[in-house]
Structures are given as C-alpha cells and as structure tokens.
Amino acid sequence: MDFRAVLRSVLDGFRSHSIRYALIGGFALGAWGVPRGTVDLDFLVHHDDMDSVDEVMKSLEYECRHRSENVSQYISPLQVFGEIDILHAFRTHSLEMLERAVVKEIFNGAERIRMVTIEDLIGLKIQAIVNDRSRMSIDMADIEALMELGIPLNWGLVEEYFTIFTMDDMYKDLKGRYTGDQ
Numbered sequence: 655m656d657f658r659a660v661l662r663s664v665l666d667g668f669r670s671h672s673i674r675y676a677l678i679g680g681f682a683l684g685a686w687g688v689p690r691g692t693v694d695l696d697f698l699v700h701h702d703d704m705d706s707v708d709e710v711m712k713s714l715e716y717e718c719r720h721r722s723e724n725v726s727q728y729i730s731p732l733q734v735f736g737e738i739d740i741l742h743a744f745r746t747h748s749l750e751m752l753e754r755a756v757v758k759e760i761f762n763g764a765e766r767i768r769m770v771t772i773e774d775l776i777g778l779k780i781q782a783i784v785n786d787r788s789r790m791s792i793d794m795a796d797i798e799a800l801m802e803l804g805i806p807l808n809w810g811l812v813e814e815y816f817t818i819f820t821m822d823d824m825y826k827d828l829k830g831r832y833t834g835d836q
Contacts, residue, residue, distance in 0.1 A: 655736030667710030674700035676755035677769035688799040694737040701744035777815035
C-alpha cells in the first residue's frame with residue numbers, strides 16, 4: 655500500500671465531505687512513535703457520516719467488502735491502494751474518542767491528520783484483546799510501548815478502559831510499572 659498516496663486521497667475526500675474521523679490502528683501507533691508494521695489503514699468515523707464515507711470510498715474505486723453496525727471494510731482492486739478498515743463511532747466512548755482526537759503531522763510534516771490520543775489507542779487495544787484473546791501478546795506489547803514513550807497519560811481514562819473490560823488487575827500492574835504508583 656502506498657500510504658502517502660492513499661492518505662492524501664482519503665483525507666481530501668473526508669475533508670471535502672466534513673467527515674468526522676480519527677486515525678487508529680498500526681499507522682496511528684507509528685505516528686505516536688511506536689514503530690509497528692501494518693498493511694492497512696484504520697479509521698474511527700462518526701456513524702452518521704458513513705454514507706459520506708461510502709461516497710468517498712466509491713469515488714476512489716474502493717469496494718465495500720463488509721459492513722455491519724460496528725465496522726466497514728473497503729478494499730481497492732489495485733494492491734497499491736490496499737485495504738481500509740473503519741470502526742463506526744456511535745457509542746459514548748467512541749464518540750468521545752473522536753472529540754478528543756488531536757492533529758498530528760506525518761510524513762515529516764507533509765500531511766496533517768486527526769488521530770486518537772494515546773489513551774484512546776490503549777482503550778482500543780484493550781477492546782481488541784477482549785474481542786480476540788489471540789491478539790493478547792501483540793496488543794499488550796503495543797500498550798506497553800505506548801506507555802514507555804514517556805508522554806504524560808491521563809491515567810484516569812486509561813483506568814476507565816481497563817475497568818470497562820474488567821481488567822483492573824492488569825491496569826494496577828501496568829500503572830505500578832510505569833509510574834511507580836501502586
């Protein structure tokens with residue numbers, strides 16, 4: 655996938671349609687400073703904007719291969735444009751993630767993109783673990799790498815995510831290791 659070309663095209667479409675979005679997933683991890691190989695792009699998009707997303711993606715010749723209440727998957731027939739997965743934001747926490755999204759520069763400042771905060775990336779990683787336990791090792795490594803960045807975290811929000819998924823002991827262990835606070 656040519657990430658630069660795809661992001662430029664998709665973001666132009668999102669902006670022209672006033673789509674409320676934030677980058678998530680492996681590419682967002684890299685933009686925060688956690689190197690992670692990825693082969694696709696992942697976005698969180700306001701559920702009410704999904705019809706506009708469909709317009710944008712069709713105009714870029716992506717095919718919608720899957721759509722449910724929670725997610726959509728778009729695949730280009732051209733390998734260079736790859737796959738784009740979209741998580742639909744309609745629950746309180748995901749809507750709040752969109753509100754908290756920050757603008758970051760990527761490609762050495764050549765592009766600016768909205769992405770979820772580190773705390774929200776951690777929350778999404780926790781949810782991924784709960785949805786698929788086979789992801790535990792890679793997602794926990796991502797969570798710890800985000801914590802190791804040394805960027806001050808809103809530990810209350812991080813705790814909220816662990817509590818939602820009844821992983822309080824894991825939260826206490828991680829907070830103790832990364833803050834010294836037991």
